[in-house]
Amino acid sequence: MQGTLREIDVQTIIHLIEFGQRTGELLIESSEGKFWFLFFHNGELIYATDTDSNLTRLRDYLHGLGLDHALDQLATSKLGINVLEYGQIWALLESKILNPCQAKAILESTILEVLFDVLGLYQGTFVFEISPALTPKLSTLKFSEISAHHFRQLQQWKYFYPIIQSINQCPILWSNDALPHLSKWIDGKTSIRQLCRYSGQSILTIGQALYDAIAAGEVSIPPLTLKVPQEVKVKSPKILCIDDSVTIGRAVEYILHNHGYQVMSISSPIKALSLIFQQKPDLVLCDIAMPELDGYELCAMLRKSSVFAKVPIIMLTGKDGFIDRVKARMVGATEYLTKPFGEKELLTTVEKYSKR
Incomplete structure (x- = not known):
């Protein structure tokens, strides 16, 4: 769905x-x-x-x-x-x-x-x-x-707008006697959402308490500072992730993008094969168990092309057997990353083999 x-x-x-x-x-x-x-x-x-x-x-x-x-x-x-x-x-x-x-x-x-x-x-x-x-x-x-x-x-939260515009705003305390159950955390650096986590109270309860305190002049909330998105460097490595799991593909895409990579995820290996020569990625993350065309076949096909003879290809799989590792090496895979893997493992592997 x-x-x-x-x-x-x-x-x-x-x-x-x-x-x-x-x-x-x-x-x-x-x-x-x-x-x-x-x-x-x-x-x-x-x-x-x-x-x-x-x-x-x-x-x-x-x-x-x-x-x-x-x-x-x-x-x-x-x-x-x-x-x-x-x-x-x-x-x-x-x-x-x-x-x-x-x-x-x-x-x-x-x-x-x-x-x-x-x-x-x-x-x-x-x-x-x-x-x-x-x-x-x-x-x-x-x-x-x-x-x-x-x-x-x-619906009730919307009532606080525009006095409170976001749960990411950080209140400032003007009266030491105000909000005794929250005052120890209100320092101008702690967000409304964090106040909920620290106190164990609902967002609506915290919002109402702050709204009333603002009306009484005991608390103020500075407007959010807009973050200017960083420009993606033209020379940042291009990563292509091929995985029939859309969820895994999107997660990999999100993590690597946040660390300065240009990333594209494709769930169809057939579609990937047609696009990969247009995109010319610097590194390929490829799932093994996929319908239509498995990762071994795809890797072997790419290695026959002079364009991808030396491009790092990292195989992603849920398998962890010796035979699978040997087979991955035989078709020309550079490395083997076993699912489930953590963010640190993904970044370490990509950093190792990318041109950055």
Whole structure:
């Protein structure tokens, strides 16, 4: 299932996934290029992330619990490119740093955060891909049970505009006696969203408290500083990702783009074969298990061309056997990256073989 948000709204998409009891990932991309992932099991939400967070969001929640250095005690999770945070929450639970109630509260908060961001989107695209559920399953949330209440909250939030324009604004405290339950965090650098994470209170509760304090002259909120997007350097390496999983392709595209690469992802190997000679990428990321044409065949075909005789080709696969590695080398693959892989592994491999 895929399409544009002009054809169908996010609320209806999630309802369809729930009613169909689907298991998989919903990728939503806004018209500004921001990405969100929502994970489902039998139609119920189990986790959501926005790909910008990495572990920043989790560190905020842990800060509110007085566990600022908890993540430093854990090894990096390898549950997948979009689920690093989920894996760390499970590791914290396993290590008894978090108790089950705390872990469940954090996971439900991640879902509510993302719902707050995406339910009001009316421009962008979406892709729902059936895939195995995240494991272990720590918590579930039925969208149908919270949608009406959540939608009312969104409508009420609009009431604060233009006094409060964004959850990313950072309030400044003018009276030491104002907002005693929040004052220790209000320093002009902490965003409204972070105040929600630290305090464990809803965005509407925080918004109302700030709105009233602003009216009383006890708090002010400077306007957001517009960030000027960095120009992509003409000589930055061109990366082509060929993977029949649209979700993986978009995630790779997003991560590498944020680190200064020119990136294009293509889900069809046949289409990729026709475009690759036009684009002439500096490095190719290629999935192995694809319909129509597998990664081995595609790699072998590219190596027969003088244009791609020396271009690095990194094979992406869920397999981790010795035979697969040997076969990849035999068809001319430069390197082999096993799924699921983390952001750090992806960047390290691409940096190693790109011309940058």
